[in-house]
Amino acid sequence: MVDEVEGQGGPSPARQSILTDPLDELDAQLNRLRSVADELRGSRGKPVLAGDQVELIEDGPTLLRTYERLQEDAQREVRVLDRPPYVTPPSSQQQLELDRLHAGVGYRAIYGTEVFESQDIMGVLPELQSAGEVSRVLAQVPMKMAIADDDTALIGMTKRSAGDYHLLIRSSGLLDGLIATFEMLWALAIPMPALPFNGDIAGLRPADRDILLLLAGGATDDKISRHLRISPRTTQRRVRALMESLGAQTRFQAGVQAARRRWI
Template identity: 70%
Template sequence: MDPLDELDAQVARLQVVAGELRSARGKPVLDGNQVELIEDGPTLLAAYEEMQRSCREQIRALDRGPYSAPPASQQELELERLRDGLVYRAIYGFEVFESEEVMAVLPELRAAGEASRVLPQMPMKMVLGDDNMALVALTKRAPAECHLLIRSTGLLDGLIATFEMLWGLAVPMPELEASGDVAALRAPDRDILMLLAGGATDDMISRRLRISPRTTQRRVRALMDALGAQTRFQAGLQAARRRWI
């Protein structure tokens, strides 16, 4: 099964569990209370902080829009844990390039050691703490409509495997300037890749998408670097193979 389809199926199963938890308030749904329903921001924030502080090896995250700037305490906590040697791996949806708030903090996080990759479509938000815990958002609205805190090994195994498959499909985040130069990355990237695959020149892309020639060149270069492509045609081909277009 396609990893994105598998992830959708896992979310559907977790939504069923969330419904059971709502119906059985105060009663265990799974042995050992391995799944907890979180429906308010402060509890979610506390759970995420606890996860980061308790992890010994790595944090793995799927992040999608709508984005908001992480609280200063969360940014500082990630930087602190990165200095401690904790590994952070994050996969972002393409819409991250449209968020000035997130793009303003990513350069510092990446400089500190966060490994970041991108996919054109990210169906959900999820954070994995080592192989022991997961926070999974069950709605596409942000930031704290409904989350599950999962400690069940059985449920976690599928989420971990899916993350690793998506990590293999994603490509490294283009290099970001420390100044937070978002303009070079806030592009209709899928449209650019489709035009590249069709053999369009920079001038054709610029006129078709109504963006400046200089911005077009910078965006094309960033996408080629992200895809590891030596030529424009290779960039379009790689994007198609990875289902970016």
């Protein structure tokens, strides 16, 4: 009966929200970007979209100049997805962001948890936060990206190295999709712990480090139990104890806090 009703009038709004997975939309967006990049690489200099809306950038110096120009041209806000590797040390870009923040340009940045292992980026984040950058953390950042206002986006297309190839995307439906992607990830991310952070935990067992690593990666209790070969009851007890000790409201927050304190 339910199928008959839906067939006559279409899925209900609630049913439609279940059928439309935001992560599926993200995958489709990334596949489209890769297709555009491959076409650009094959045609070298010929626009894929009308009006030179997409430009391929393959060398490091051009990439750095483009990224700096994107920030300098922003009038309202720069939105960033960030993760290693880096073309140049993050500290080399710190002053430009500070200047733009002091000029009244807002910055929102989503960092992958890998940044906790980068001494350079962790060295500049406290000053950027103090100057006004609003930072969040996400376990899986799908790509590197910077968006200036609603006008231009610069994205990296691969994970292999910092300088594989990038796309500069100007006003288009593709840019609108990237902006929507950022906002979706922003809603999923959690606030970056205040930096610098000082603290310690008593009684951290060797196995707890492995549990925290798996939590940061989004593992379920069942997966942790199987991976570490401990009982589900022991897993649940240790996860609860670690979350309480870290003051974390969610499992992912526990992983982030542990990474920040360099326990993992």
